Amino acid sequence: MKKKSVPIRVFHFYMEGFRSMTLGKTLWLIILIKLFIMFCVLKPFFFPRHLGQFRGESEKQEYVSDELIQRAIIP
Amino acid sequence: MIENIDTSLIDWSRAQFALTAIYHWLFVPLTLGLGIIQAIMETIYYKTGKEFWKTTAQFWMKIFGINFAIGVATGLILEFEFGTNWSNYSWFVGDIFGAPLAIEGVVAFFMEATFIAVMFFGWGKVSKGFHLASTWLTIGGATLSALWILVANAWMQYPAGMTFNPDSVRNEMSDFWAVALSPVAINKFLHTVLSGWIVGGVVVTGISCWYLLKKKHVEFALASIKVGAIFGLAASLLTVWTGDGSAYQVAQKQPMKLAAMEALYQGESSAGLVGVGVLNPAKTGYNDNVEPFLFKIELPKMLSYFAERDLNAYVPGITNLIEGGYQTDDGKTALSAQEKIEKGKLAIQALADYRQAKKDKNETSAAEARTVLDDNFAYFGYGYIKNPADLVPPVGLTFYSFRVMVILGGFFILLFIVAAILSYKNTFGGKRWLQWVCLWSIPLVYIASQAGWVVAEVGRQPWAIQDILPTSAAVSRLATSSVQLTFFLFLALFTVLLIAELGIMIKTIKKGPASSEE
Numbered sequence: 001m002k003k004k005s006v007p008i009r010v011f012h013f014y015m016e017g018f019r020s021m022t023l024g025k026t027l028w029l030i031i032l033i034k035l036f037i038m039f040c041v042l043k044p045f046f047f048p049r050h051l052g053q054f055r056g057e058s059e060k061q062e063y064v065s066d067e068l069i070q071r072a073i074i075p
Numbered sequence: 076m077i078e079n080i081d082t083s084l085i086d087w088s089r090a091q092f093a094l095t096a097i098y099h100w101l102f103v104p105l106t107l108g109l110g111i112i113q114a115i116m117e118t119i120y121y122k123t124g125k126e127f128w129k130t131t132a133q134f135w136m137k138i139f140g141i142n143f144a145i146g147v148a149t150g151l152i153l154e155f156e157f158g159t160n161w162s163n164y165s166w167f168v169g170d171i172f173g174a175p176l177a178i179e180g181v182v183a184f185f186m187e188a189t190f191i192a193v194m195f196f197g198w199g200k201v202s203k204g205f206h207l208a209s210t211w212l213t214i215g216g217a218t219l220s221a222l223w224i225l226v227a228n229a230w231m232q233y234p235a236g237m238t239f240n241p242d243s244v245r246n247e248m249s250d251f252w253a254v255a256l257s258p259v260a261i262n263k264f265l266h267t268v269l270s271g272w273i274v275g276g277v278v279v280t281g282i283s284c285w286y287l288l289k290k291k292h293v294e295f296a297l298a299s300i301k302v303g304a305i306f307g308l309a310a311s312l313l314t315v316w317t318g319d320g321s322a323y324q325v326a327q328k329q330p331m332k333l334a335a336m337e338a339l340y341q342g343e344s345s346a347g348l349v350g351v352g353v354l355n356p357a358k359t360g361y362n363d364n365v366e367p368f369l370f371k372i373e374l375p376k377m378l379s380y381f382a383e384r385d386l387n388a389y390v391p392g393i394t395n396l397i398e399g400g401y402q403t404d405d406g407k408t409a410l411s412a413q414e415k416i417e418k419g420k421l422a423i424q425a426l427a428d429y430r431q432a433k434k435d436k437n438e439t440s441a442a443e444a445r446t447v448l449d450d451n452f453a454y455f456g457y458g459y460i461k462n463p464a465d466l467v468p469p470v471g472l473t474f475y476s477f478r479v480m481v482i483l484g485g486f487f488i489l490l491f492i493v494a495a496i497l498s499y500k501n502t503f504g505g506k507r508w509l510q511w512v513c514l515w516s517i518p519l520v521y522i523a524s525q526a527g528w529v530v531a532e533v534g535r536q537p538w539a540i541q542d543i544l545p546t547s548a549a550v551s552r553l554a555t556s557s558v559q560l561t562f563f564l565f566l567a568l569f570t571v572l573l574i575a576e577l578g579i580m581i582k583t584i585k586k587g588p589a590s591s592e593e
Contacts, residue, residue, distance in 0.1 A: 013192075013196060013197075013200060014192060014196070016196070016200075017192060017195065017196025017197075018196075020196075023137070023140075023141075023579070023583065024140070024195070026579065027140065027141060027144035027145075027579070028144070030144060030145060030572075030575055031144055031147060031148070034148060034572065035148060037568065038148060038151060038152065038155075042152070042155065042561075042564070043155055046159075046557075046560070046561050046564065047155035047156070047158065047159040047561070048159060049158040049159065049162070050158065050159050050160075050162035050551040050552075050553070051158075051162050051165075051166060052158075057243075060166060061166075061242070061243055061244050064162075064163055064166045064167065064244045065241075065244045065426065065427075065430055067163050067548075067552065068163060068167075068244065068423065068426065068548055069423060069426060069427045069430075071459060071547065071548050072419075072420065072423040072458045072459050072548070
């Protein structure tokens with residue numbers, strides 16, 4: 001019988017592995033829920049990149065340099 | 076223009092980061108420690124061919140899998156926080172952090188992700204040798220992940236191998252190896268990973284003792300204790316060595332942290348190491364002339380030895396570090412905090428002048444400002460310090476956390492020695508008191524592990540990056556209420572995850588090693 005190609009064998013390896021899981025299914029469910037909360041709720045709604053409001057590198061540089069200079073106690 | 080940031084914003088942002096890091100660190104050390112233990116057990120199976128060791132390795136692999144699954148990606152939230160809550164800091168260090176974290180993401184993560192599948196799905200499907208190699212490579216990948224994160228953290232404690240670019244307002248890496256192989260990074264990596272191994276040893280020994288107390292899976296439990304105790308003992312002894320190295324690096328690079336760890340206010344030659352002590356709550360400032368201790372027991376001259384490798388060496392205290400004037404190792408006179416603050420202000424003013432000169436296309440003025448900036452950049456962060464007293468970290472928390480870590484570390488050495496000896500005499504099974512002690516050591520090892528991080532991070536306050544950027548300059552200008560909201564969101568999310576982990580783990584432990592195929 002002709003041996004299956006490596007990608008097919010790898011695919012089957014993973015498929016069989018996932019199918020035969022018992023506790024693993026619960027753990028994967030927890031991982032997926034966690035990733036969903038992190039990337040679809042927390043990241044977009046609570047953790048936008050603060051510097052994302054600026055367009056381009058030069059605006060970000062300007063903002064950060066202003067922040068660093070203004071926060072110091074300069075006589 | 077003077078514009079101050081609300082201190083409650085800094086405190087809440089720090090609390091949020093600390094909360095996230097503490098929860099993340101509940102999962103990581105067990106992954107590091109248990110990963111090695113299960114690999115050792117599988118190696119024994121590979122060598123002896125005994126099915127017993129396969130079942131034993133599979134059970135601990137299952138516990139590893141639960142911990143890994145619940146803990147995976149909790150560290151990503153720290154990266155969210157860098158972008159949202161610590162945006163000045165992220166921009167300022169972007170190029171330094173970028174390289175280690177990119178390597179971590181690409182190499183270590185893919186190593187883990189590839190071989191962990193073979194480790195869990197590959198029993199009976201791949202050769203025993205390939206499976207064993209995958210198990211070792213999985214934990215190798217996890218350890219490599221830790222390496223790059225710890226390199227990044229070590230750079231914050233001891234910034235090296237970079238040049239500040241006033242055009243991009245970023246620190247740019249000039250010497251990768253100075254970052255990756257700095258003595259602080261190497262010590263931090265070894266000390267932290269080895270502490271994770273101790274966690275693994277204590278957890279394996281403790282859970283195995285629970286089986287002995289319940290008189291279940293006795294052969295499995297005794298065999299696991301043998302491996303866990305010997306491994307834990309080796310890790311503990313190595314941790315003493317790396318801890319000594321870490322303390323030496325702290326003394327050299329972060330003397331204020333060392334002074335806080337010892338509550339040493341007035342420096343002295345032949346300084347003693349405080350073994351145990353009670354701090355005086357009446358002491359509220361570095362210069363109030365109040366005795367710092369109500370009671371202490373010292374090991375004579377040992378602080379001098381640990382800090383300088385010389386029993387008679389001078390170790391500066393908090394007051395000396397603030398007031399300066401003492402002679403440093405290289406023969407120079409130490410600057411006072413006020414002098415450093417002046418230099419920091421010069422550096423920040425030079426940054427402002429440089430950028431203005433560049434806008435005005437005045438290259439001569441820009442070059443002059445650049446020279447001033449470069450000459451004073453080592454003190455850049457001091458320009459944000461309002462009062463020298465702000466340079467003193469929370470002494471009580473640092474002092475007591477250090478003692479909790481060290482005393483518990485000593486206790487684990489003793490515990491592992493006793494457990495290992497009794498295991499090899501085959502008398503461990505009859506020592507129920509010791510089994511209870513081992514079981515109750517599980518929470519203690521987590522306390523010790525967290526205490527170590529408290530020393531490392533609280534002890535370096537007020538710095539986000541040692542001497543270069545304090546937290547007050549690193550934090551994003553956000554509404555405090557939004558940070559408070561996310562703090563409590565995380566608290567809820569992580570608590571649910573922790574309860575989930577403990578629930579699944581306890582259920583799995585109750586089932587025991589017989590049902591370990593997954």
